[in-house]
Amino acid sequence: RKEVEQDPGPFNVPEGATVAFNCTYSNSASQSFFWYRQDCRKEPKLLMSVYSSGNEDGRFTAQLNRASQYISLLIRDSKLSDSATYLCVVNMFRASKIIFGSGTRLSIRP
Amino acid sequence: EAGVAQSPRYKIIEKRQSVAFWCNPISGHATLYWYQQILGQGPKLLIQFQNNGVVDDSQLPKDRFSAERLKGVDSTLKIQPAKLEDSAVYLCASSSSVGGQAYGYTFGSGTRLTVV
Numbered sequence: 065r066k067e068v069e070q071d072p073g074p075f076n077v078p079e080g081a082t083v084a085f086n087c088t089y090s091n092s093a094s095q096s097f098f099w100y101r102q103d104c105r106k107e108p109k110l111l112m113s114v115y116s117s118g119n120e121d122g123r124f125t126a127q128l129n130r131a132s133q134y135i136s137l138l139i140r141d142s143k144l145s146d147s148a149t150y151l152c153v154v155n156m157f158r159a160s161k162i163i164f165g166s167g168t169r170l171s172i173r174p
Numbered sequence: 175e176a177g178v179a180q181s182p183r184y185k186i187i188e189k190r191q192s193v194a195f196w197c198n199p200i201s202g203h204a205t206l207y208w209y210q211q212i213l214g215q216g217p218k219l220l221i222q223f224q225n226n227g228v229v230d231d232s233q234l235p236k237d238r239f240s241a242e243r244l245k246g247v248d249s250t251l252k253i254q255p256a257k258l259e260d261s262a263v264y265l266c267a268s269s270s271s272v273g274g275q276a277y278g279y280t281f282g283s284g285t286r287l288t289v290v
Binding site for chain 1: 207209214215216217218219222230265279280281282283284286
């Protein structure tokens, strides 16, 4: 089983729709979590951190469920510019390991 | 603040040749990472440095890959000899702490390697 798993998609949704991705992790020692965004042929860029209490940044909401070992990303009122690959990142400080998921491709259509 | 610098941006080599990539992290960032990203996959950590010491190189194919970070600043990643399956984007990232706090974990634009 992969340490970090994501649905690869692609998710193809109309502009204005709400879309959600999940990411599961296998190691309960995982300590911090992030969502990164990667545009085609570009490097990954930090989208947001994920906190136990859940956090929101504009149209984006991230949540962490430690009991079930998954994190989620919700995008409301999606824009064409949201089309990208979204990478889930899990950080285990004690093991000094940072693990990326394979990414979920999102395509927003007009 | 200047970002993570990488060079070259693109490289095409024949199999069995050697290649080297260079990375200059953000000034003051103690931790430097090299990732390999194959098309359609997430980045895979190859090696992690804390200053000039190796923290994790468990996924580095040591028979052909080597990396160094002399003086704890710039780093080079070398492949010798290259194989077709090494075709990928090689990403360098740096952070201001071990484990990578979100605000300090930044990628360079990567080197796209094609082995033919």
